[in-house]
Amino acid sequence: MKKQLLFLFSVLICSLGMAQKKSELFAQIDDLEAQLGEVQQELAEAKRDISSSNAKAEALESENVGLRDANATLLKNLSSFSELSKKNSENVTKTLAALERKEKQLSGITDMIASGDSTSIVLLTRIKQTMGENANANVSEGAVILSGSLTKLFGSDTGTALTDEGKLWVSQIAKVLLASPNLSAKVDGLNITGEFAITYDQASAVAKELVGTLSVPLEKVDVAVKDGNFKEGVAVSLQPDYKAFYDKVKTDIKATN
Template identity: 60%
Template sequence: MKKLLLPIVLLFVATSAFAQRKSDLIAEIDDLKSKMAEVEQELAKAKREISSSSAKAEALEVENVGLRDANATLLGNLSNFSELSKQNSNNVNRAMEALARKEKQLSGINDMISANDSTAIVSLTRIKQTLGENANVSVAEGTIVISSSLSNLFGSDTSSELTETGKEWLTNVSKVIKSNPNFKTEVEGLNITGEFGPTYDQVATVSKELVGTLGVPGESIIISAKDGNFKEGVNIKLQPNYKAFYAKAKESAKAAQ
């Protein structure tokens, strides 16, 4: 019995020791599994963070490419704007230069017009001194108009023979014409009947007296007959030489370019 008891005790002890060792191993395995689960969780978290970081990096790269493209476009637009601004500035400068030339041309023409007007006004004063303060003289658009009635010149509205008073008046008018050689002279007859034959005879008589008797240059005189619109008489018109005026204006315009 004693011989059997010892092996039984040893077997019990061995069994107990084995059971304890197995329990410890199971506990250690459980602990390792727990740690492995934690490691796997950390690994999964790290993978997610890496994936998120990679996505952010790709997004930043795309955004960076977009920013580079936008920056290149902006620089191109700025360059184009600078070139366009330079062109506009050049265009404005050319326009201002052209405007300055036009103003200079207009200034020269205005000065010539003012000179003509001033000449007409000065001539008007001298004409009144020659013909007398009661003379019928006016200025219209730079043209000096000296008027006389048919009765004063011819004694009636149908006659074409000058009276002594008419001859005396034309003598003074000839002095005015000769003292203003830069003016063209028009002898204008006005009637209210519409019959221009007698009127042409009258202005022809006046022109003949001025040229043939009083020595006025014939090339500077023209004659005309018009409807007087309820007025009749003879007008001696002294007007600027527009052909010479425009020739001079053209020269002034060319000089200003």
């Protein structure tokens, strides 16, 4: 009987011990579940933070890509602007150089024209010194024109041989021509009757005296006849060598281009 009681008591003690351990185990389980819940909550927050960080990182990356593209575009535009500015500067420089060349050309032409005008003034002075104050000289279109009547030069309207007075008049013109290498002479026979053959012979007689007797270069003397428009006689036009003038203008233009 005692043995039975001892066994029951032992079983009861074991049962109480097991019940206490089970209770402690449930308490530990509850505690672990609470800790697991906290961990899961923290994990969820961590995931949200990571997701938010990833979204921000993606946004920043996208913004960074946009900024890189914008910078690349800006650099390209700056390069294009710099190149355009350089070309514009070169064009302005070329234009200024061209304008400077044109100014030199115009200045040279103006100087030559002014020189021609000055030549006419000097020529008139030289004619008066050579032929006297009563020299029949007029200025027309840059040329100085000396007129001689047929009676003075040939003794009559139909004469073709120079008189002494006519030879003196032609010799004075020759002196002016020889003293002015840049001048040429055009001998015009003026006629009002239409009989140009005699008029041509009279103009030729003056030219022959200039070239053959007075040694004026042939290339400086030209002969022509024309209607005198109610005037007859011989007119000698002294004028600058315009061919040389234009040749010089062409040369200067080519030199400055």
